[in-house]
Amino acid sequence: MDNHELLKKLVKKTDSKIVLLVMDGLGGLPVGPQSKTELEMAKKPNMDKLAKAGVLGVADPVGRGITPGSGPGHLALFGYDPIKYLIGRGVLEALGIDFPLQHGDVAIRINFCTVDDKGIITDRRAGRISTESNAKICDLLKSKIKISGAEYFLEPVKEHRAALVFRAKGLGDKINDTDPQVTGVAELPMTAEDKDSEKTKKLAEDFLAQARPILKGENPANMMLLRGFANFTKYPSFDEIYKLNACAIAQYPMYKGLARLVGMDVLEVGPEMDDLFAKLEEVWSKFDFFFVHVKKTDSAGEDGDWARKVEVIEKVDKQVPRVLKLGPEVFIITGDHSTPSRLKAHSWHPVPVLISTEYSRTDQAKEFGERACLQGALGRIPMKDLMSLALAYALKLEKYGA
């Protein structure tokens, strides 16, 4: 019996509320003259106060030594086994723009790019064209391309990115990216690993063959690369498994997509830090689970800018009292993975976790930080267990067995 089967049997609907505040890529490595991590360096009196009273620990998103993408990281946070529920980039992209994917669809991420007259890629992102130009190009393509054997959908995403979806019975997704990941070479040919994927490959080749002459006149987006072929499979929802009426307060498409994947209500929210928490206040009475996503910790880490990562954490800390004022029974602050500025990339290091709850055992921890979390009462846990703990601390789980 997997964890979901067990939780389904034990969970009950109550009035208690859970806030999951995710600072993307929160975990770090020591940097700078003080040899502290970004989180340890940040002045964050509110989180430190919660840490003193709450439960700390560290969580492994996928497994020891495994560096997760944002998909597996968030699925683990949401309590879904990230090995069992692997989602492809194409599906994430389509979900991010609220595209109503159906079970069995194959979703593909498109990058518009620039090629020279010999077909050599000179810019894999077509100079990051505006989202408006992108939308115009998509409209043009849709007006001209006719595909037989499947329905297709083409939607602009952001800048040079678009989503392509094929809908038909028995389409596979085992096809390589045509993006060679470097400039100075031509796009890669597609290879399908099985019969179902062969069908999808034919559709994609037909699509590309028709798109080529249409794009030829465009500048700089005169070609496209296909990435992340992925079948969409319906996931069991938060409501089905946890009996939670959950919402997502997130600003970036991918995280909205991930939330939608597990059946959360994805809310419209402005672009500022303040907007996230204003939205939380606004909808407080309507839901019992709130996923609040802060992207900029990860962006700063990816840029190798530890000072900026510290600033973002400090900015989040200033919002913490607003959350506390709402009075959630369980308030979790964590990340979906580590993005140490030193590595300028996601990493395998476990993620600091803070659970603020009335029912915590006190531990030695006096602040919220990677070292303090090692001393925490939670220990080192698989990230997918965090949801069971959240439900438990919210007193939403019945006793198991007599």
Add this chain to the structure above:
Amino acid sequence: MDNHELLKKLVKKTDSKIVLLVMDGLGGLPVGPQSKTELEMAKKPNMDKLAKAGVLGVADPVGRGITPGSGPGHLALFGYDPIKYLIGRGVLEALGIDFPLQHGDVAIRINFCTVDDKGIITDRRAGRISTESNAKICDLLKSKIKISGAEYFLEPVKEHRAALVFRAKGLGDKINDTDPQVTGVAELPMTAEDKDSEKTKKLAEDFLAQARPILKGENPANMMLLRGFANFTKYPSFDEIYKLNACAIAQYPMYKGLARLVGMDVLEVGPEMDDLFAKLEEVWSKFDFFFVHVKKTDSAGEDGDWARKVEVIEKVDKQVPRVLKLGPEVFIITGDHSTPSRLKAHSWHPVPVLISTEYSRTDQAKEFGERACLQGALGRIPMKDLMSLALAYALKLEKYGA
């Protein structure tokens, strides 16, 4: 999907190098007037320095409370689930002498012994006869014994030990040892647990029946005991799973055998501590994974000689700068299990682990020792996860999922 399947997908070939220095039976229990473990007692400035900067933790070779043999301990170190990949003593013995086992072979360890004229065992090791006498006896037996229904191979190992291998289709290995583990009694009769093992039992009985009159004239090795009947199954190799070009620098047959089992290049090396590290320097450019095995920590523990165990650790510490000078990206110092001198035997206590890497989170630990390791950033991990961590710290793993 097990961990190996996942790692296979994520691992990439890079130039970074990993050294796994195994002090056999490293873990201890407090002994002596200071009530420190052997590792805590040892003066080991080099390891302590690495511990301050690196990541510490403790590892459970098989599971909490389970005392591992050398086989499971090493398989766990090598990242193989020691429950799934249980190897019998016979296979280990045969691999240790570089015998080219084939999938399906049954390997058996032979101990030459001394019996009185009533067949009562008076010495289970035949006075530890010389390897030369052993070889002569094996030659004699081979020249006379004819087995039908299977090929057989008999090879001397060391002192009183030899390896016997039967090769035929459908041979089982569920047969008890004939060694009663004590003197003053006769050898035990064999019992087979299933039909396939019944076939092997008949071969072994035929072999023993022919060996008995031949050995009668020998002194002191006038009989043999059969132990550790074990089928050989081909293992996925280090190269297949981890894309690592691995070598083993070990002095004792069993550890060479274990390394060979996972496809390492087993190198010739002299008998002294210095020889291990001279060999490491010599072959540094040829491999990217180096398993260096120190046996004498375990021997001292088994003898209950804590002072000698301390000395061996101190001797190893003096070699540490030679390893550091080579500049491995990841340098792991650990054991395959604990062998506390107080117990004079392997034990279930978790094993101290030190990972020296550029990408460590600092932790509270100021020295390498069992207590310090409890404070380590690594936490308490299953030993089989150590390889994923080694690959991660060596930046050899791609991100999992988008």
